[in-house]
Structures are given as C-alpha cells and as structure tokens.
Amino acid sequence: MSNEVLSPAEMGEADRLAIAAGPLDGYGLMQRAGEAVAGVVLSRYPAASRVHVLCGPGNNGGDGYVVARLLGESGVDVTLWVSGEPRAGSDAAIAATECSLERRPLAAFVAEQGSLVVDALYGAGLSKDLLGDTARAVDIAASLPVVAVDLPSGVSGDSGDILGTAFRADITVTFARKKPGHLLLPGRERCGEIVVADIGIGDDIIAQVASRTFENKPAFWLEELPVPAVDAHKYKRGHVGVFSGGPSATGAARLAALAAARSGAGAVTVLSPANAMQVNAAHLTSIMLRKTGAIEDVHEFLGDRRSSSFVLGPGFGVGDKARDFALAVLARKRQEGGVEGLVLDADGITSFRNEASTLFDAASRPDAPALVMTPHEGEFGRLFPDIADDKSLSKLAKARAAAARANATVIYKGADTVIAAPDGSAAINSNGARWLATAGSGDVLAGIIAALLAQGMRAFQAACAAVWIHAEAGRRFGPGLIAEDLPLALVPVLRELVEARQKAPTG
Numbered sequence: 001m002s003n004e005v006l007s008p009a010e011m012g013e014a015d016r017l018a019i020a021a022g023p024l025d026g027y028g029l030m031q032r033a034g035e036a037v038a039g040v041v042l043s044r045y046p047a048a049s050r051v052h053v054l055c056g057p058g059n060n061g062g063d064g065y066v067v068a069r070l071l072g073e074s075g076v077d078v079t080l081w082v083s084g085e086p087r088a089g090s091d092a093a094i095a096a097t098e099c100s101l102e103r104r105p106l107a108a109f110v111a112e113q114g115s116l117v118v119d120a121l122y123g124a125g126l127s128k129d130l131l132g133d134t135a136r137a138v139d140i141a142a143s144l145p146v147v148a149v150d151l152p153s154g155v156s157g158d159s160g161d162i163l164g165t166a167f168r169a170d171i172t173v174t175f176a177r178k179k180p181g182h183l184l185l186p187g188r189e190r191c192g193e194i195v196v197a198d199i200g201i202g203d204d205i206i207a208q209v210a211s212r213t214f215e216n217k218p219a220f221w222l223e224e225l226p227v228p229a230v231d232a233h234k235y236k237r238g239h240v241g242v243f244s245g246g247p248s249a250t251g252a253a254r255l256a257a258l259a260a261a262r263s264g265a266g267a268v269t270v271l272s273p274a275n276a277m278q279v280n281a282a283h284l285t286s287i288m289l290r291k292t293g294a295i296e297d298v299h300e301f302l303g304d305r306r307s308s309s310f311v312l313g314p315g316f317g318v319g320d321k322a323r324d325f326a327l328a329v330l331a332r333k334r335q336e337g338g339v340e341g342l343v344l345d346a347d348g349i350t351s352f353r354n355e356a357s358t359l360f361d362a363a364s365r366p367d368a369p370a371l372v373m374t375p376h377e378g379e380f381g382r383l384f385p386d387i388a389d390d391k392s393l394s395k396l397a398k399a400r401a402a403a404a405r406a407n408a409t410v411i412y413k414g415a416d417t418v419i420a421a422p423d424g425s426a427a428i429n430s431n432g433a434r435w436l437a438t439a440g441s442g443d444v445l446a447g448i449i450a451a452l453l454a455q456g457m458r459a460f461q462a463a464c465a466a467v468w469i470h471a472e473a474g475r476r477f478g479p480g481l482i483a484e485d486l487p488l489a490l491v492p493v494l495r496e497l498v499e500a501r502q503k504a505p506t507g
C-alpha cells in the first residue's frame with residue numbers, strides 16, 4: 001500500500017531507519033531528493049529562462065543545494081539565494097560544499113518575470129513563523145511559478161496550518177509519502193500539484209514506521225466493498241432504517257434512504273412519526289415506510305425487523321426523542337443478526353451536546369452496534385468543545401481524539417474531511433469537491449454509510465468508502481449539483497468500484 005501518510009516525525013524516523021538499513025546514507029537520500037526536484041523542474045519548465053533556488057539552513061536547504069548544482073550542471077541559469085548557514089557536519093553542509101555556485105543573501109532576493117523559484121527554505125523542520133527576509137521572498141515569489149521542496153515553506157507538515165505566511169507552489173515535490181500538511185487545509189491549497197518522489201526509502205521501511213494515518217483512496221477499502229455474489233441463491237444485502245423528522249422536515253430522511261438504497265442496501269425503511277406518514281408515503285416508492293412515533297415503536301421495529309443499520313439525525317429535530325431513539329438502537333447487540341451500526345448525523349449529534357458521555361458510554365459496550373458520527377465543524381464543537389478549542393491540535397488530531405473518546409468512528413466533515421476510528425487509525429480525504437457544499441449533501445452521505453454498514457463493511461472502512469464515493473459523485477457531477485442529484489450520481493462511481501473490486505486479486 002502506498003497511501004500511508006507520515007507525520008514529519010514519522011518521516012524523520014523513516015529516514016533514520018533507511019539510513020541504518022543502507023545502502024544510502026543521509027547525504028545519499030538528499031542526493032535522491034534533489035535529483036527528483038531537479039527532474040521535475042527540467043521536465044515541467046523547459047522554457048524557464050532562469051531558476052532562483054532559495055536555500056534555508058536545514059536539510060530542506062540541503063536538498064536545495066543539490067537542486068541548484070544539478071540544474072547548473074544541466075546548463076540552466078541558476079541563482080542561489082541563501083538564508084542561514086547549514087550546521088557544520090550536517091548533510092546540508094556537505095551539499096552546500098558540493099555546490100560551487102555563488103551564494104547571495106536571501107535579504108537581497110529579486111526575481112524577474114519569466115523565471116522560476118525553487119523553494120528549499122524550510123520543510124519538515126519548520127518551527128516558527130516566516131518573518132523578515134523569508135516573508136519578503138514569499139511576496140516576491142507570488143507572481144512567479146514555484147516548485148516547493150517537500151512542503152511550501154510556511155506550511156506545517158503536521159497540521160497544514162500556515163505559520164505567518166507561506167509560499168504558494170505550483171508543484172510540491174515530497175519524498176516517500178505525503179505528509180498531513182499536504183492534505184489538510186489550508187496547506188493543501190498551497191501545495192499545487194503534489195509529486196511523491198521515490199528516494200530509496202522502501203515499503204518495508206515505511207511499514208516499520210507503522211503510521212496510522214492514510215490518504216483516503218479506494219485501495220484502502222476496496223477489498224471490503226460489498227459486491228453481491230452472482231452465483232449465490234440468496235445474499236445478504238442488509239436492511240437500513242432511516243428515522244424521519246416531522247411533517248415539515250421529511251426530505252432529509254428520504255434523501256438518506258434513497259442514497260442507502262442506491263448504495264446497495266437490500267431494503268430500506270423510513271421510520272416516520274404518525275403525522276408525517278402521509279407526506280412520506282406520497283414520496284416513496286421502492287422504499288418502505290413504517291410508523292415510528294414513540295420509543296415503543298422503535299423497540300418493536302428493532303425486535304421484529306432486524307434492521308442492520310440506522311440513520312438518525314437528518315431533519316429529525318433536537319431533543320429527548322433523538323437521544324432515546326439513538327440509545328435504543330445502541331442498546332442492541334451487534335452479533336447474531338443484530339444491528340451493525342448507527343449513523344448519527346446533524347440533529348442526532350446536537351441532541352447529545354449536554355449528555356455526550358451517555359452516548360459515548362452506550363457506544364463503548366463491546367457488543368454494541370458501531371457508532372459512526374458525521375459532524376461538521378459546528379456539530380463537532382457541540383459534542384467535543386474542549387477538543388475543538390485546543391489550538392495545539394490539527395484537524396487530524398482533533399478527529400482522532402474525538403473518536404477515541406466517543407468510542408465511535410468520527411467523520412469530521414469539511415473540504416478536508418478526516419475520518420478517525422477509536423483505535424487511532426485515521427484517513428484524510430482528498431477528492432472532495434466544492435459542489436458538495438449544498439443542502440442535503442450530508443444526508444446522502446449518512447445514507448451511503450448506513451448501506452455499507454448494513455452490508456457488513458467494518459465501520460472505519462465503510463466511513464472512508466462512503467466519504468470517497470460521495471465526494472467522487474459530487475466531483476464528477478460538477479456545477480449545478482443539488483442533493484437530489486447525488487443518489488443517482490453514485491451509480492457510475494459504484495459501477496467502476498464494483499468492477500475494480502471484481503478484478504482485484506483478493507476479490
């Protein structure tokens with residue numbers, strides 16, 4: 001697998017392990033890194049009249065010295081601008097010595113139109129805000145193409161936060177694996193196209209680092225994607241129950257229900273209060289409808305229908321009823337044909353704002369159905385106020401802390417959605433589309449998750465798959481997308497995934 005994401009500390013560990021294992025030493029890795037960047041510059045910008053290479057004091061600058069030397073040797077007109085001296089004896093110091101180009105101080109940096117900037121000021125070691133000469137260089141480079149080495153300087157590799165200011169790269173060449181700062185906002189927007197270069201750190205070394213963070217790509221969950229067996233006499237496709245709100249708020253539940261049906265649930269039932277039965281009935285065809293006004297109705301449905309998963313929240317209303325219904329579902333057993341999971345969204349989440357621990361305790365029972373929560377930033381803050389307010393935590397770290405506390409899979413939504421599991425695994429989604437920021441889009445996501453849970457996918461994998469599929473459908477549909485379009489837009493995406501799944505050796 002190549003979709004592991006390494007924190008800067010984990011990448012440092014990978015460097016150390018690779019150096020210990022050989023054959024490359026630290027300078028050898030730096031050579032490979034510089035070669036990769038120089039290769040990108042030469043292939044992508046063959047017409048650049050001049051390349052300005054900006055080198056910082058650490059190993060990111062060391063990569064820069066290698067780039068400058070190689071470009072110079074290739075006949076490119078290179079100007080080298082330097083901020084700080086490499087530490088004596090460091091790999092960067094060796095690289096600086098090997099580079100015979102004249103060094104100019106970054107304080108004097110100027111660049112003309114038509115030239116290209118290689119940003120090798122700071123990478124994984126960024127430790128404070130960009131100020132003074134460096135911040136001035138960011139301004140000068142703003143009107144020029146920029147190739148960033150490892151990360152655009154100013155972007156935190158851990159969090160994607162911008163420290164003071166940051167370069168806006170057209171291409172970022174990073175090494176071995178992506179870092180969280182390449183995927184989390186606002187850093188992601190500063191990276192431009194991301195090229196992951198192989199510098200000789202093998203998959204075995206990455207495996208030893210045992211990162212628990214992944215970029216959310218189909219390879220990560222495709223093996224578990226449910227595909228009905230063609231030769232089976234009967235197959236389990238699962239039954240999803242979606243709780244509906246009152247007569248003026250039923251659309252959200254129907255969107256979730258339709259998405260669940262499109263995502264392969266064998267049966268879907270909208271569970272409606274009595275006074276909304278008529279409006280629901282008027283809009284449902286293949287989806288079943290059942291009156292579910294009071295907690296007794298929930299128990300009865302749970303007892304005789306064996307629904308495999310539930311969606312609670314979209315349009316439901318905030319209050320005791322949402323809490324009671326959610327807790328009734330979570331009180332079931334997962335084993336022996338019981339309830340696989342509960343997707344708690346929107347009002348379902350907000351309903352527990354003052355009783356979060358009741359929810360988290362209910363989800364902690366070993367045989368409880370899996371709890372999947374889908375908060376956007378506002379909802380996240382209601383359920384996890386202290387985590388939300390902790391400025392030292394990245395979005396990734398916040399989602400992880402929330403999942404561990406809640407004993408739940410947490411989908412922290414946004415343009416850089418993070419999916420975190422209670423065991424510490426986390427995935428950052430990167431195929432999101434701006435078109436998805438439309439009313440009802442989240443209801444559709446909840447329905448997809450429930451369908452995948454109902455078909456037996458594990459909660460974290462189901463959540464990751466649903467987020468990716470939902471985003472992909474929105475991305476492909478493009479402008480004009482409204483939530484009603486999404487259930488049908490899932491079909492071509494699912495078709496391709498099912499085909500890929502059937503071709504996969506493990507399928």
Ligand SMILES: NC(=O)C1=CN([C@@H]2O[C@H](COP(=O)(O)OP(=O)(O)OC[C@H]3O[C@@H](n4cnc5c(N)ncnc54)[C@H](O)[C@@H]3O)[C@@H](O)[C@H]2O)[C@@H](O)CC1
Nearest residue numbers: 015026029030058059060122123124125126127128129150
């Ligand atoms: N052997 C290795 O470890 C390899 C490292 N590589 C490169 O090494 C980089 C990491 O190197 P380092 O750990 O030396 O870190 P950096 O080169 O990113 O920066 C560290 C230095 O910059 C200073 N600094 C940080 N932020 C600053 C700011 N805002 N203003 C002024 N000074 C600041 C620090 O005090 C330190 O001296 C990676 O990003 C990658 O480009 C690659 O060459 C591959 C091999």
Ligand SMILES: [K+]
Nearest residue numbers: 119122151153
């Ligand atoms: K950089």
